[in-house]
Amino acid sequence: MTDTIIEVRNLTREYQMGAELVRALRGVDMSIYRNEYVAIMGPSGSGKSTLMNMIGCLDTPTEGEYWLNGLEVSTMGDDALARVRNREIGFVFQTFNLLPRASALHNVELPLIYAGVSGRTRREHASGALSRVGLSDRVDHRPNELSGGQRQRVAIARALVNEPSILLADEPTGNLDSTTSEEIMTVFEELHAQGQTIIMVTHEADIAAHAHRVITLRDGRVHSDTKKAA
Amino acid sequence: MPIFEGLKLAFREIASHKLRSFFTLLGIIVSVGFLVAVVAIIQGMNAYVRENVAGAIVGKNAFQIRRTPISVGFIDDEEWRELQRRPPIESADAQFVTRAIPDAQAIALQSGWPTPQADVRWGNRTVADVLVFGVTAPFQVVQDYEMEAGEALSEVDVRERRPVVILGFDVAEKLFDNFNTAIGQRVRVAGTMVTVKGITKAKGTVLGQSWDGFAMLPLPVFEAIYGRRLTTVISVKMTEAFMVAGAMERAEEAMRIAHGLRPNDENDFTIDTAEGLISFWEQLTRVIFTVVPAVVVIGVVVGGIVIMNIMLMSVTERTREIGIRKSVGAQQRDIQRQFLAEAVTLATLGGVLGILAGGGLAAMVAVLSPMPARVTPWSVGVALSLGTGVGILFGVVPARRAAKLDPIEAMRAEQ
Numbered sequence: 001m002t003d004t005i006i007e008v009r010n011l012t013r014e015y016q017m018g019a020e021l022v023r024a025l026r027g028v029d030m031s032i033y034r035n036e037y038v039a040i041m042g043p044s045g046s047g048k049s050t051l052m053n054m055i056g057c058l059d060t061p062t063e064g065e066y067w068l069n070g071l072e073v074s075t076m077g078d079d080a081l082a083r084v085r086n087r088e089i090g091f092v093f094q095t096f097n098l099l100p101r102a103s104a105l106h107n108v109e110l111p112l113i114y115a116g117v118s119g120r121t122r123r124e125h126a127s128g129a130l131s132r133v134g135l136s137d138r139v140d141h142r143p144n145e146l147s148g149g150q151r152q153r154v155a156i157a158r159a160l161v162n163e164p165s166i167l168l169a170d171e172p173t174g175n176l177d178s179t180t181s182e183e184i185m186t187v188f189e190e191l192h193a194q195g196q197t198i199i200m201v202t203h204e205a206d207i208a209a210h211a212h213r214v215i216t217l218r219d220g221r222v223h224s225d226t227k228k229a230a
Numbered sequence: 231m232p233i234f235e236g237l238k239l240a241f242r243e244i245a246s247h248k249l250r251s252f253f254t255l256l257g258i259i260v261s262v263g264f265l266v267a268v269v270a271i272i273q274g275m276n277a278y279v280r281e282n283v284a285g286a287i288v289g290k291n292a293f294q295i296r297r298t299p300i301s302v303g304f305i306d307d308e309e310w311r312e313l314q315r316r317p318p319i320e321s322a323d324a325q326f327v328t329r330a331i332p333d334a335q336a337i338a339l340q341s342g343w344p345t346p347q348a349d350v351r352w353g354n355r356t357v358a359d360v361l362v363f364g365v366t367a368p369f370q371v372v373q374d375y376e377m378e379a380g381e382a383l384s385e386v387d388v389r390e391r392r393p394v395v396i397l398g399f400d401v402a403e404k405l406f407d408n409f410n411t412a413i414g415q416r417v418r419v420a421g422t423m424v425t426v427k428g429i430t431k432a433k434g435t436v437l438g439q440s441w442d443g444f445a446m447l448p449l450p451v452f453e454a455i456y457g458r459r460l461t462t463v464i465s466v467k468m469t470e471a472f473m474v475a476g477a478m479e480r481a482e483e484a485m486r487i488a489h490g491l492r493p494n495d496e497n498d499f500t501i502d503t504a505e506g507l508i509s510f511w512e513q514l515t516r517v518i519f520t521v522v523p524a525v526v527v528i529g530v531v532v533g534g535i536v537i538m539n540i541m542l543m544s545v546t547e548r549t550r551e552i553g554i555r556k557s558v559g560a561q562q563r564d565i566q567r568q569f570l571a572e573a574v575t576l577a578t579l580g581g582v583l584g585i586l587a588g589g590g591l592a593a594m595v596a597v598l599s600p601m602p603a604r605v606t607p608w609s610v611g612v613a614l615s616l617g618t619g620v621g622i623l624f625g626v627v628p629a630r631r632a633a634k635l636d637p638i639e640a641m642r643a644e645q
Contacts, residue, residue, distance in 0.1 A: 058557065058638050079561040086559020097554045097641060101246060113235055114559040158558065 005069055005165055005197055006032040006055065012063035013050050024050040026220035027064065032166075032199065037192045039211035040201045047220040049170070052201045056089055056168050057081045069165045086114050090159025094171035096151045098143040098158075104130060105139045108158045115162060129157040133187055149180035156187060160196075167191065169200040173207055185210045236571035243544075243572055244579065254540045255580035257533025258620065262584025262613040263591060265526040269609035270592035272515050274602040279511045291335075291471050292372050292503070293478055295319060295327065295464040295485060296342070299500040300510060316498045318460045321449075323488045323499075324366075327464055330484035331477050335467045338369035341452050342461025348420035350401055350445055357404045361444040362419060364452020370396075372467040378402070380413040380428035383448055387427070391450040395424040399432040399442040419445050420455050474503065526616070533580065534620035541573050541628035545635075552632050553640025566633035573625025574618055581617020585610055 013025040024047045032038055042048045053059040054066060057073055060081070066074040069088055076084065090111075091097070098107045108126040117125070130136055133153040143151050152172060159167055169188070173181035188210065192198055202208050216223045244251045294300070298313045305313070321339055328337050341364035350360045363369075367383045375382065378399060387394050395417065397405070406412035415426050424447065433441040453459070466481060468474050478501050485499050545552070552565055585605075592603035 053638055056557075079563075082556060082559050082561040082564075085557060091557055093641070097550075097557070099551055099554060110555065111558040114555070114561070114564055162559075 003034040004031050004067075005034050005036075006030070006199075007067040008055075008064070009066075010064040011051070011054060011061050011066060011074075013047075013054065013059070014062045024220055025054070025061070028217075028220070028222055030215060030222060030225065032197070034165075035192070035195050035197055037188070037198045037210075037212045038200070039208035039214045040199065040217065041203060041205070041208050041214055042217035042223070043203065046217040048201050048203075048217050050220075051217065052168065052170050052199075055166075055199060056091060057085045082114075086111055087162060088165045090156075090162065090164040090167045092152065092155050092159050092167065092169040092172045094174035096143070096148075096155045096175070098151060098154055100143050103140050103142055104135060104146065104154045104157075107143070107154055108161050110158060111162045125161055126157070129161040130154070132160060133157045147180075148176050149183055152176060152180075152184055153187065156184075156191075160191070166197045166199055169198065171202055172200060173202070173204070181207065233567070233571065236567045237575060239568055240572040240575040244576060250540070251576060251579070254536055255533070255576065255583065257529060257536050258577060258580030258617060259533075259584040259587055261526050261529030261533055262581050262616060263587035264529065265522060265616075266585050266588025266605060266609050266613055267591040267595070267603075268518070268522050270588065270603040270605040271595055271601065272518060273604045273606050274592070274596065276508075276512065276515060277604060278601055279508060290374065290467075291469065291474055292465055292467040293474060293481070294502050295323070295466070295481055296500045296502060297461060297463075300502045317489065318458075319462045319464055319499065323485060324464050326484040326488035327466065327481050330480045331466060333468070333473065334477060335469045336368035336371035336465075337467075338366045338372050338465045339449055340365045340369050340463050340465060341449065341456070341459055342463045344461075346420070346456055348445070349418075350397070350405065351418040352405045352415060355405050357401050359443075360398075360401050360419075362452065362456075363444055363446045364449040364456070365446055366449050368467075369446075369465060372465040376431045378429045378431045379409040380426065382428055383446065388448040388450065391454070392448060393422065393424040393451055394427040394448065395419055396428045396430060396446040397426060398430055398444040398446075401443055401445060402426075402429040419447065422451075422455055424451070478503070530616050530620055534577070534624035537573055537577055537580075537620065538624035538627060541569060541576075541625060542631065544572075545569065545628050545632040548632075549635060549640045549643035552635050553637050553643065556635070556637035557641060562633040565635075566629045569629035569632045570622070570625045573628065574621035577617045577621030577625070578614065579617075581614045584617070585613050588613070 008028055008030050011025050011028040012023075015022040015024060028047075028051060040048050040051060050059070054061055055068075057068070057076075058081075060076070061074050064074065065072065068084065071084065073081065073084060099110070105123065105126050108129050109122050112122040112125060127136065127139060130139055133156050135150060135153050135157065138146060138150060138154075143154070146154065156167075172188075173184055176184065185207065188198055188200070198211075200207070200211060208214050211228075213225070213227045215225045297316050297319050319339075324337060324339050328334070331337065345361045345363065347359045348362050350357045365383070366388050367385050370382045375396075379402075380396075383394065383396055386392070402409060402412060405417065406415070409429055412426055412429065416423055417426055418424075430442065447455075466477060468477050482497065482501055485501075486495075486497065489498055491498065555565060589605050592605055595601060596603040
């Protein structure tokens with residue numbers, strides 16, 4: 001259980017916004033281990049979105065190192081990052097980010113297409129992922145024919161379909177009512193129980209409470225890092 | 231992402247914007263359709279000229295000895311003056327030729343261009359603007375005329391300058407109610423009284439123009455009315471096509487002797503077959519063939535720019551989709567391939583629709599006019615490669631733009 005998945009050293013990210021230099025991350029150090037369930041919290045402007053993009057390999061740091069599953073991601077180019085995202089990371093977004101004109105099944109298939117998986121295997125894996133989140137009867141529905149909770153489940157299925165090292169959720173309940181939020185949290189709980197590493201960015205304390213470890217950011221630095229007693 | 235996935239996506243995208251895709255492609259459809267239709271119509275006309283017109287004017291297995299070539303289309307002033315200095319073709323020349331080609335089926339003299347038009351009058355009936363030819367008797371063999379009523383012109387009619395006329399079917403039909411009583415009637419052709427000796431069978435129409443609206447006089451009678459003309463033509467008809475080339479060589483020899491030319495002198499006459507007429511026609515159509523592609527290329531380029539515009543718009547519209555695809559692992563080349571495949575599919579579809587439209591237009595022309603239209607494989611090939619080429623050429627810019635989008639920015643875009 002001490003298998004390191006994420007190793008971050010002195011992670012720094014600066015943006016040039018017009019004349020102003022915004023220092024979103026000012027040297028973050030942390031390690032996350034296999035099968036952890038981590039919530040990253042912090043007020044807006046604390047740099048949690050930037051950290052999340054960094055961990056998700058959507059962005060590269062100005063300075064510092066980021067090792068994901070033994071790969072040094074911080075020095076990778078665009079296409080290498082895309083491959084890492086494809087294999088190692090499953091995203092769940094606040095706004096679901098599903099393709100509106102594609103069926104649930106096709107949305108879930110998407111990562112497999114870019115992984116080069118052939119048609120039939122793709123459909124098998126995708127429908128398997130959908131049944132894992134309890135949506136095997138909604139395979140052919142389009143996002144606009146699904147409720148918010150169902151959409152987020154499709155997004156979770158999409159995130160899981162490639163069996164990623166980490167499930168990365170950015171405010172996964174931000175657009176959902178509290179009942180549905182609880183449902184989604186139950187799904188996360190189950191996935192975690194099955195061995196999935198989960199990192200969740202949120203500003204809601206009651207959602208963060210579901211996690212087993214809470215990292216709080218403030219002004220681009222780690223402010224606190226507390227583990228819940230199991 | 232394999233190419234096949236890209237094409238599938240492209241078809242789905244195009245199918246979900248049918249009307250927009252159609253309007254996007256209008257430029258390509260019209261240009262390609264125009265290309266296919268024009269080529270089909272011209273090719274059809276070429277075949278038509280080869281098969282019908284040329285044979286009808288010169289005669290089958292026949293050639294002409296003329297003062298000036300049939301294809302007078304593209305000559306400069308200098309050449310024109312040169313042609314004007316040539317001596318006319320005379321009946322003495324015909325005798326030389328006759329001696330040189332004893333195996334000819336028929337050798338005839340005929341009045342040449344421009345063919346005069348005159349009124350033909352019988353009693354109180356008049357047919358206006360009838361083409362009047364002056365010919366020797368063998369001309370009727372050269373042109374394969376058959377008689378509907380009465381008899382053909384004879385050698386004696388020509389030698390004795392008999393005032394007789396052979397009427398074309400259309401003229402006779404308008405003048406007389408009964409062809410049998412028409413023979414022997416006296417009619418006026420351009421004011422001169424002549425006796426109807428025969429009426430030819432109908433030859434039909436070519437390019438909407440009747441071949442049966444003429445009055446044929448013995449050459450001396452014609453010359454008595456219109457004077458001797460500079461443009462008299464000798465027609466030689468052989469029994470078989472393979473004999474034509476040899477006969478033309480002997481005719482050239484005979485004409486050089488007849489005109490007293492020395493070995494280094496240029497010919498002061500022209501020997502032409504229907505090929506001459508066909509090549510003149512093809513010279514004409516070649517001009518069209520050089521203009522049409524230019525017009526088509528302009529149209530296709532404009533069409534390509536429209537496609538590029540729509541694709542750029544589509545990239546903007548689908549920024550978020552691109553972001554989502556990138557977030558789940560699409561690499562630059564995956565996105566580039568997807569948008570390129572879409573542009574190429576779109577443009578190729580335009581090419582195909584253009585071919586259908588052009589083919590339809592050509593078929594309509596073929597049905598509504600006497601001209602046949604033939605859609606040629608090469609024009610279809612050019613049309614298709616134009617479409618695909620334009621898709622690639624104008625698809626690259628939007629595809630690159632899509633591929634280079636930053637996934638974080640892209641996912642933040644409005645949907």
